[in-house]
Amino acid sequence: MRFKEHSDVTIAAAFFQELMEVGSSKELAKAPPCCWSPIPPPELRGEPFEDLSTNGGFVSFYISSSHIEGKKLDKTVWNLLNFYAYVKHHIKCTRGFIQRKMRKRLESLVEVLHTANKEEDKHTAKPQENAGCKKMRTMVRLSKSRILKPGCADFTRKMRQIRFRIKIHGFGRFHRRWLTIPKFSSSKGYTKLE
Template sequence: MAFFSSGSRALVEILTRLQSAERPMPVDHTLFEFGSIRYHLQVSMTDSENVYLSISTPSLSYEASPSRGLPEITLQETRKLCHKFAEIIEPPKEGYALTLKLNFSGLTRQKDRIKAINQISLLQSVILSSQLKDVLGSLGSSGTMKLVYNQRDHFFVSKTPVKINAIFPMRFKDDTDLAIASSFFQEVQELGSTSSFSGAPRCSWSPIPPPELRGEYVHHLTTNGGFVSFDILARHVKGRKAARTAWILLNFQSYVKYHIKCTRSYIQSRMRKRLEIMTEVIDDAKVRGNDENRKKLQVSSKRSKRRAIKFARAKKKIQKSFKAVVDKMKRLRLRIRVKGLDRFRRHCQCFSLPKLTMAQRKGHKYQKLE
C-alpha cells in the first residue's frame, strides 16, 4: 500500500540523502511518478544550503478553463504546511506549476528534518486536491465533468446541491480480472451499508450507467465491469480530509488493479502450495509402494529359491528312479540263459555240419523214406 501513499517515496529518499551527505554535492535531477507527476531538484555548489524543488501535476480536466499557475488557496495551504523551511518562488520554473526554495538549516534536530521532508512529499496531494476543488467550483450548483488523472483511465464527477458523486467506469481485459473485481465491488457495497462504515462515503455498483451520466458520449460509457459510484458529502471534504479524499478518488482505479494483481498472486501461490502438497503425497506413496514392492520381491525371491532347491532335489529323485526303471528294462531285454543249453552248445560246436553250395543244393535230392 506504500505505492498509494499520498507522499512521494522517491522524493523523500533523495532529500534524505542530501541532508545526510557529509560533503555538499551538486544535484540537477528530474523524476516522474505515477499520474504524470514530475519533480525537478536542483542544488548548486555555491549555494549548497538551498534546495530548489519544482513540481508539475497534470490537468485533471480538459474541459475546465485553463489558468496560469496554481489557485491562491493552494498557495496558502502550501505556505501553511512548509512556512518554517520553504519559500515559494514567483514565478515558478518554466514547465512547472510550483517552485519552492527549501532550507533545512534552521531545523537542528534530525527528527524535525525528517518530519519536514515528509511534509514536502505531501505537496502533490495538496495540489491535486486544490485542482479538484477548483473543477468542482467551476461546475456551479450542479453539473457533470469528465476527469483524467492518467491517460489510460478516466472518471466522472457529478455535483448536486446535496452531495458530489464520483463515478468510475471500470474496464478489464481479462475475464479473471473481471470476476475478481466484480466480487470486490459487491463486498465494498455490502460493507458500506453496515453500521461500522456509516461514516465512509456510500459505495454503489451497477452494470449500467447511472442517471448522472445521461448525455455523455457512448465510447466513454462502454465498459465490461460496470460503474462504481461514491457519494461524497460535505463532512468528507472538510479541513484536512479534502486532500485525503481527493487522493483516494484519484487513485481508486489503480487501487482496484493493485487488488486484482495481489488476489491473483495469492490464488496462484495457494495453488502452487497445494500442488506441492499433492506432489509430496504422491512421492510418499511412490516411495511406500517401492518399499512394498521391494519386500514382495524379496519374499518372492526367497520363495523362488526354496522352490528351486525343492525342484532340484525332486529332479535328482526322478532321475534316480528313472535310471532304476531303465536298468530294469535293460535287464528284461537280455537273453534268458538256461544252464543245460550251455553244455549242448558246446557239443554242437564239436560236430561240424557240411555246408552245401547252391549248385549242390539244387542237384541234391532228398529221398522219401517209406
C-alpha cells in the same frame, strides 16, 4: 472501470460487491457510500456509448459536505483519484494469493503421489534367492484365485488412491461396485472345439 483480462473483471466484481457490503455497515457509517453496478448509473444517461463501454462496471461514491470540510477535502480528492490504482493493486495481490494457493495445493498433490510411489516400492520387495523353491511349492498347492487375489487387491488399492482422493462418506458402496471386476458366467457352458 476497464480491465484487460477476464480474471481481473471477476476479481474486481467480487471486490466491489464486498466494498458495497462493508460500506453499508454501521461501523463505517461516516465513510462515503459506494455503489457498483455493471450497467451505467442514471447520472450518465445521454453520454456517448463509446464512453460508457466497460467490462468492469461502474463505481459511484456519494460525497456529502461532511466529507469535504476543511482538511478532509485534500484526502477525499486524493483517495478518489487513486481509487483505480488501489483496485488494480488489490487485484494484483489477490491474483498472487490465488496463484500461491494453487502452487501449494499442486505441491501437496505431487508429494502425495511421490509418497504413494515410495510405499509401492516398499511393498514390492526383492525376493530372496532361497525363497524361490519354497514359493514355487506354495504356488503349486494354491488355487489360481488365491494367487491372483493379492495382485487384484493391490490394483484396486492403487485405483482407489488415484481416482478417489476426495473421500465422500456414503459412497463406499459405489466404490465397491465400480472397482469390482465383473464375473462372466455362461448359461450354456463351454464346449471343447476339435
